Amino acid sequence: MTAEERLAELTAGDRRRQARRRDALRQKGMVQQSVWLSAQTRDLIDQAIEEGRFKNRSEAVDWALASSFAKEKTMS
Template sequence: MTAEERLAELTAGDRRRQARRRDALRQKGMVQQSVWLCASTRALIDQAIEQGRFRNRSEAVDWALASAFAEEKSMS
């Protein structure tokens, strides 16, 4: 097997794993949404992850959005 063939095989495996993960999350009722962050916000999120507050960026962003909208709801 050539290096190119091996790389193609690994890349295909990564795509299959990602697809399975997305399908599992969809089955849990979650949806995928892209969010653009400025560098300073990303640094704050990464700091919170390093401190153990969140496991990953997705969890941190989900918490932040849910908190913001829960606060907005309680204000109305």
């Protein structure tokens, strides 16, 4: 097997794993949303992850949005 064939095989495996993960999350009722962040915000999120507050960026962004809208709802 050539290096190119091996790389193609690994890439295909990554795509299959990502597809399975997306399907599992959809089955849990979650939706995918792209969010653009400033470098400063990304750095703050990464710092919180390093400190152990969150497992990953997705978890941190979900918490931040839910917290923000929950506060807004109680203020109305």
